[in-house]
Amino acid sequence: MFPWALRHLPGPHQQIFRYQEAVRGFIRYEIIRHKLKKPEAPKDFISCYLARITKAMDDPVSTFNEENLIQVVIDLFLGGTDTTATTLRWALIYMVHHGAIQERVQQELDTVLGTAQAVCYEDRERLPYARAVLHEVQRLSSVVAVGAVRQCVTSTCVRGYYIPKGTVILPNLASVLYDPECWETPRQFNPGHFLDKDGNFVVNEAFLPFSAGHRVCPGDQLARMELFLMFTTLLRTFRFQLPEGSPGLRLDYIFGGTLQPQSQEICAVPRLCSPSPGPKEGDL
Numbered sequence: 001m002f003p004w005a006l007r008h009l010p011g012p013h014q015q016i017f018r019y020q021e022a023v024r025g026f027i028r029y030e031i032i033r034h035k036l037k038k039p040e041a042p043k044d045f046i047s048c049y050l051a052r053i054t055k056a057m058d059d060p061v062s063t064f065n066e067e068n069l070i071q072v073v074i075d076l077f078l079g080g081t082d083t084t085a086t087t088l089r090w091a092l093i094y095m096v097h098h099g100a101i102q103e104r105v106q107q108e109l110d111t112v113l114g115t116a117q118a119v120c121y122e123d124r125e126r127l128p129y130a131r132a133v134l135h136e137v138q139r140l141s142s143v144v145a146v147g148a149v150r151q152c153v154t155s156t157c158v159r160g161y162y163i164p165k166g167t168v169i170l171p172n173l174a175s176v177l178y179d180p181e182c183w184e185t186p187r188q189f190n191p192g193h194f195l196d197k198d199g200n201f202v203v204n205e206a207f208l209p210f211s212a213g214h215r216v217c218p219g220d221q222l223a224r225m226e227l228f229l230m231f232t233t234l235l236r237t238f239r240f241q242l243p244e245g246s247p248g249l250r251l252d253y254i255f256g257g258t259l260q261p262q263s264q265e266i267c268a269v270p271r272l273c274s275p276s277p278g279p280k281e282g283d284l
């Protein structure tokens with residue numbers, strides 16, 4: 001209710017503020033490092049943003065300034081690391097849990113990619129099953145089940161409901177991702193949700209793990225690319241399974257900023273028939 005009050009109350013959460021200051025300090029250092037570089041065409045986000053600050057120097061209402069730059073960099077790291085890493089962890093857990101699905105993904109990868117050295121994002125068009133599996137991972141794991149907290153800047157009406165200015169909004173993305181009217185088996189892992197009867201990949205409009213509208217995740221394209229490349233590369237290279245004597249998988253989640261899987265051990269066994277040939281003697 002009173003987030004500002006947390007700063008003044010003693011307790012373990014004060015550690016969060018200390019970490020936050022350390023991160024801000026690191027970004028400040030990076031900004032200084034960028035400013036000290038010889039002038040050249042901006043190459044990365046910080047140098048582009050700095051160029052924009054200079055350009056908007058005479059604009060009294062410009063929001064481009066160093067404090068905002070620090071915050072945007074923090075937002076990108078916050079939004080872009082835990083979400084993607086957690087989705088990948090779920091992907092591996094589901095692959096262990098559904099061994100037959102894992103094998104089918106690997107068969108498709110072997111057949112389509114053969115001995116190609118690396119997977120590229122364009123390959124997704126030729127890998128409908130792997131793509132469907134990854135979409136199903138994102139749907140069922142619903143990593144950002146409750147989207148970012150928003151506040152209504154003006155009073156409005158949505159489907160007959162009056163929402164006054166200042167209302168805090170928590171979008172319930174899980175309600176769409178598990179909607180029984182949109183998914184055949186909403187609570188089960190079923191890549192068929194994204195496949196037609198001929199095995200082609202199909203889009204489902206209720207697939208909204210990145211939310212929708214003006215405030216849709218700005219990193220969704222980057223995340224899709226990262227997830228596809230990492231997931232397919234991992235599955236090409238390893239078979240994932242439970243270690244001997246394991247008590248079994250735990251599929252219940254921990255509710256934090258994201259829905260995290262339980263910490264548990266799984267084995268990555270190199271695939272003997274790995275299609276990636278590695279460097280030949282003459283190449284070394």
Ligand code: HEM
Nearest residue numbers: 075076079080083084144147148209210211215217219223
């Ligand atoms: C599997 C990966 C990801 C998922 C599931 C995800 C999901 C989301 C969701 C649901 C939101 C809230 C949208 C809303 O309020 O309606 C969001 C916001 C955001 N995401 Fe992502 N995201 C992912 C990856 C990334 C990546 C890779 C980046 C950047 C490198 C990123 C940066 C952000 C930022 C900066 C926001 C806040 C945007 C704003 O305040 O308008 N996300 N994300």
